[in-house]
Amino acid sequence: MKAVREISCETIIETIRKLFMEANIDLGEDVLSVLGESVKSEDSELGQYVLERIVENARIAKEESVPLCQDTGLAVVFIELGQDVHVIGGNFCDAVHEGVRKAYSDGFLRKSVCDPLSRENTGDNTPAIVHIEVVEGDRIKITAMPKGGGSENMSSCAMLVPSAGLEGIKKYIIESVEKAGPNPCPPTIIGVGIGGSIEQSSILAKKALLRPLGEKNRSDSRLSKLEEEILEEVNRLGIGPQGYGGRITSLAVHIEMMPCHIASLPVAVNLQCHVARHKEAII
Amino acid sequence: MKNIIRINTPLTDKVCDELNAGDMVLLSGEVLTGRDVAHRKLFEAILRGDKLPINLEGETIFYAAPTPPRPGRFIGSVGPTTSYRMDKYSPKLMEMGLKGMIGKGKRSPEVIDAIKRFKVVYFGAIGGVAALTARYVKKSVVAAYDDLGPEAMLRLEVLDFPLVVLNDTKGRDLYEDAAKKYMINLSE
Numbered sequence: 063m064k065a066v067r068e069i070s071c072e073t074i075i076e077t078i079r080k081l082f083m084e085a086n087i088d089l090g091e092d093v094l095s096v097l098g099e100s101v102k103s104e105d106s107e108l109g110q111y112v113l114e115r116i117v118e119n120a121r122i123a124k125e126e127s128v129p130l131c132q133d134t135g136l137a138v139v140f141i142e143l144g145q146d147v148h149v150i151g152g153n154f155c156d157a158v159h160e161g162v163r164k165a166y167s168d169g170f171l172r173k174s175v176c177d178p179l180s181r182e183n184t185g186d187n188t189p190a191i192v193h194i195e196v197v198e199g200d201r202i203k204i205t206a207m208p209k210g211g212g213s214e215n216m217s218s219c220a221m222l223v224p225s226a227g228l229e230g231i232k233k234y235i236i237e238s239v240e241k242a243g244p245n246p247c248p249p250t251i252i253g254v255g256i257g258g259s260i261e262q263s264s265i266l267a268k269k270a271l272l273r274p275l276g277e278k279n280r281s282d283s284r285l286s287k288l289e290e291e292i293l294e295e296v297n298r299l300g301i302g303p304q305g306y307g308g309r310i311t312s313l314a315v316h317i318e319m320m321p322c323h324i325a326s327l328p329v330a331v332n333l334q335c336h337v338a339r340h341k342e343a344i345i
Numbered sequence: 346m347k348n349i350i351r352i353n354t355p356l357t358d359k360v361c362d363e364l365n366a367g368d369m370v371l372l373s374g375e376v377l378t379g380r381d382v383a384h385r386k387l388f389e390a391i392l393r394g395d396k397l398p399i400n401l402e403g404e405t406i407f408y409a410a411p412t413p414p415r416p417g418r419f420i421g422s423v424g425p426t427t428s429y430r431m432d433k434y435s436p437k438l439m440e441m442g443l444k445g446m447i448g449k450g451k452r453s454p455e456v457i458d459a460i461k462r463f464k465v466v467y468f469g470a471i472g473g474v475a476a477l478t479a480r481y482v483k484k485s486v487v488a489a490y491d492d493l494g495p496e497a498m499l500r501l502e503v504l505d506f507p508l509v510v511l512n513d514t515k516g517r518d519l520y521e522d523a524a525k526k527y528m529i530n531l532s533e
């Protein structure tokens with residue numbers, strides 16, 4: 063029998079603390095490079111101006127160690143928990159929330175979580191949204207994703223009829239982007255989840271956003287083709303950077319898919335603003 | 346790029362009337378910050394006829410809630426939040442003298458109508474460039490609702506804050522015009 067490997071809650075807390083602090087100030091190289099390229103394809107002067115400011119902002123945030131955006135997000139955490147890991151020194155989920163709490167306090171990040179009805183702030187940006195998957199091995203992979211409210215608010219899920227097919231899926235995604243207009247801080251990344259159930263499609267859509275920017279879906283050529291087609295059509299809508307008009311409404315479309323019920327065709331669209339923040343670590 | 350127009354707060358009818366959707370401006374002077382809960386509180390106080398914690402006459406509200414400042418700084422990262430959530434409250438605030446709004450995203454027909462009626466301007470600030478935007482802020486003090494934590498209203502002094510006119514007093518809308526201009530007909 064394989065021996066279990068012990069990982070302490072303290073290590074988990076510290077890893078999550080660091081990841082959320084880093085994610086909020088350091089935009090990934092993949093995002094920066096796609097943004098840099100996009101300036102060249104933008105026709106509108108105002109659009110170019112916006113894209114240049116976005117690149118400049120990323121430089122300032124990193125140099126001064128300050129958040130890229132004032133909305134430092136709802137703390138979404140994806141965990142791949144190796145089945146040979148034994149968590150010691152406390153409760154695993156408590157450790158995740160504690161890591162978030164520490165990051166938002168030590169990192170001078172904005173606390174943006176509240177009671178849905180009274181709208182009273184919880185004061186420490188918890189609870190985090192935690193997705194756990196059990197995998198093989200004796201390690202834990204943690205991905206920290208601070209998700210802004212502006213782009214999340216423009217996201218949605220639809221239970222299409224199977225007869226809608228590829229065309230129906232396309233139409234739903236493009237209409238979502240058009241309806242969102244300037245609200246999700248374009249240029250956006252369009253995360254799409256097809257299949258599963260109502261909640262699974264939304265989780266897939268969010269997971270799709272974690273894929274390095276510029277990478278196509280590699281598991282299914284139907285999807286990589288769909289990603290390309292949708293991106294082209296979305297960038298003909300004219301919305302442009304910040305909705306000020308232009309070509310670059312979106313930087314990429316990332317689609318993930320899984321089987322669904324014979325009666326259903328769930329499609330979720332999770333919009334991600336240009337401040338596409340996520341950092342991961344394996345412990 | 347088009348001419349850049351320098352303007353100062355408090356905004357007047359004359360200044361507002363001269364601005365057109367699509368203009369780039371550099372705004373200087375004092376602005377208030379306020380977002381969801383602060384708006385609801387102001388709105389409810391107006392309906393009750395209570396005295397407001399701030400006088401809205403001639404004011405400009407920036408829909409923003411900055412991150413907490415690091416030690417040795419007076420402001421964290423700051424930028425606009427999506428404006429439509431304030432739509433329910435904005436016409437009432439304009440009736441009370443509000444002259445400028447800074448945010449991002451489309452407004453409701455009721456807000457656009459009130460913008461015309463009360464000669465107000467709705468400006469757009471770039472969303473997601475909050476480390477850069479903080480550089481235009483020269484001073485920050487709490488103005489009202491300190492108990493709201495991150496959502497408290499602040500009085501900021503800004504210098505040459507770059508903004509784009511989104512909705513003007515003539516009823517024009519940059520978002521509508523710009524998207525039409527750059528839209529490529531799918532049948533082309």
Ligand code: SF4
Binds near residue numbers: 134
């Ligand atoms: S949508 Fe993104 S860029 Fe825009 S304010 Fe929210 S977190 Fe920032």
